Amino acid sequence: PNTVLGTMNFNFDYINYRGDLPDAGIQNSVVMSFQPILPIPLSESMNLFVRPLIPIYFTQPTYGVNGFENQGFGLGNIGADIAVGKTFPSKTIGVIGVFGSFRTASNDALRSPYTLLGPEIAVAQIFKWGVAGLLVTQGWSINSLEPGVESASITSGQYFYTVNLTKGWQITGSPAYSYNNKAAKGNKLTLPIGGGVNKVMVFGKMPVKFNLQYWYYVA
Numbered sequence: 001p002n003t004v005l006g007t008m009n010f011n012f013d014y015i016n017y018r019g020d021l022p023d024a025g026i027q028n029s030v031v032m033s034f035q036p037i038l039p040i041p042l043s044e045s046m047n048l049f050v051r052p053l054i055p056i057y058f059t060q061p062t063y064g065v066n067g068f069e070n071q072g073f074g075l076g077n078i079g080a081d082i083a084v085g086k087t088f089p090s091k092t093i094g095v096i097g098v099f100g101s102f103r104t105a106s107n108d109a110l111r112s113p114y115t116l117l118g119p120e121i122a123v124a125q126i127f128k129w130g131v132a133g134l135l136v137t138q139g140w141s142i143n144s145l146e147p148g149v150e151s152a153s154i155t156s157g158q159y160f161y162t163v164n165l166t167k168g169w170q171i172t173g174s175p176a177y178s179y180n181n182k183a184a185k186g187n188k189l190t191l192p193i194g195g196g197v198n199k200v201m202v203f204g205k206m207p208v209k210f211n212l213q214y215w216y217y218v219a
Contacts, residue, residue, distance in 0.1 A: 001124045001133060001160075002047055002085030002093045007209075009035040017061070023068055030058040031076065045087045049097070052080040062109045074106040081120055081137070095122035099137040114141040114152045124160075130170070132161040153181040162198070170198040175215050191219040 010032060017027040033055045040048040055076030061068045083097020099120040105111035116139030124133025134157065141152035156178035163171040173195035180188050196213030 001095060001122060001131070002045075002087045004039050004041050004047060006039055007037045009033075009037065011035065021063060021068075027061040027068055029060045031060065032056045032058070033076075042084070047085050049081070049083045049085060049095075051083070052078065054078050057107075057110060060110060064109075069109075071107050071109050074110060076105050076110060077112045078102050078104045083120060083122075085122075087126075091126035093122075093124040093126065093131075093133065095124075095135075096120070099139060101139060103143075113149055114139075114154075115143040116140065116152065116154060117142050120157070122157075130162040130164045134159050151182070155179040155181065161195075168200040170200075172196060172198050172211065173213060175213075189219045190217065192217045 011034075013029075013031050013033070015029045015031075017029075018025050033053055035051065035053045038050045040050075042048055055078070057071065057074050057076055060071045060074075062071055063069075079099070079101040081097050081099040083095050085093060085095040087093050097120050099116075099118055101112065101114070101116040103111050103113075103115055118138040118140050120135065120137040122133060122135040124131055136155065136157040139152070139154045139156070141149070143149055144151035156176065158174050158176045160174040161172065165171065175192040175194045177192065178190045180190075192215035194213055194215035196211060199210045201208055201210070
């Protein structure tokens with residue numbers, strides 16, 4: 001969570017849906033999220049991070065008056081955070097910053113009604129076996145004064161853990177949760193449990209990390 005090593009992340013997500021709506025159980029989506037992490041060292045134990053998240057949808061179902069429709073290829077809503085991380089002598093890591101989510105989706109059906117802005121905080125602990133931590137962001141809608149736009153308050157983030165093995169292998173997990181404070185009862189919490197593996201390999205002088213995770217949404 002606090003390193004001077006920059007990364008270029010390409011996350012491919014395949015999602016299978018379930019539910020009570022007609023044909024809900026046969027709906028799937030595929031999305032690629034590009035997330036470069038660009039650290040700027042401030043001191044020996046402190047770094048400034050700039051971390052945009054740019055989602056590209058290949059397929060995404062939405063539900064309307066005619067049932068499910070596949071929205072096809074398009075740009076999603078871009079998010080970004082700017083934060084400062086500090087590693088303490090106790091091997092505890094603290095991160096504090098600002099998070100934003102913007103209405104950039106190229107398809108109206110995928111565009112969020114909200115432009116969100118708010119604080120973020122993360123705490124992690126480095127152990128001999130690996131690291132574990134929690135990221136929490138709080139976003140409030142800053143466009144709620146526009147006609148027809150209700151206010152929003154969304155708490156989200158990730159819990160994450162990594163267990164170091166040998167020869168570049170790790171057991172890892174980083175499920176992303178969210179809690180929509182103003183949603184209807186039964187639709188507030190989105191919570192996955194999950195985990196997977198990392199494998200770090202070196203091609204020439206370039207280290208490359210391959211990661212595979214499975215998340216199951218319990219809520």
